[in-house]
Amino acid sequence: MTVSLGPLLLVFMLDLVVTPPALAQDDPRYNKFLSQHYDAKPRGRDDRYCDRTMRSRGLTSPCKDINTFVHGSKDSIKAVCGKDGEPYRNNLRISTSQFQVTICKHRGGSPWPPCRYRASRGSRHIVVACENGLPVHLDESVFSQ
Structure with a gap:
């Protein structure tokens, strides 16, 4: 009895092509990054x-x-x-173009709610750590003007 591997190989190859975008949706570190730092239309x-x-x-x-x-x-x-970032120190990447950002700084006082923040708006190059082609950390100590 002979088994053809052609169809099985095709299914395996298709799985490799389709899986990465689906994994991006479920990456917990990427989702935490989005929750903490992403706001498309503030x-x-x-x-x-x-x-x-x-x-x-x-x-x-x-x-x-x-x-x-x-x-x-x-x-x-x-x-x-990827294409819109350049290597930066310690395995980070810096954006080649600037992004609009809002920086929220705690005004001080108690570290417990209610928390009050001071907003600063601007345009900055962002510095991120990446895993599997996705941003997972924003380095807030590095902002180039």
Whole structure:
């Protein structure tokens, strides 16, 4: 009895081609990155925006000292891990173009809610750590003007 491997090989190859985009949807580190740092269409970008967004994203128990929201498409942010990014120190990547960002800084006082934030708006190159072609960490200590 002979078994042809042709159809089985074809199914295996198709699985390799189709699986990576599906995995991107389920990558927990990428999803955490999006939750903490991605906001395509922000409203306000002022202190109230920071207070509201930090609270809704679960970044206020305890109050996070600083958090940056990147305003752009998911695809443009992901591209920093590829064609739209350049190697940067310690296995990081820096964007070749600037993104609109809102930086929320805790005003001080108690580290427990209610947390109050001061907003700063601007355009910056972003620095990210990537895994499997996806951003998983935003380096908030590095912002080039």
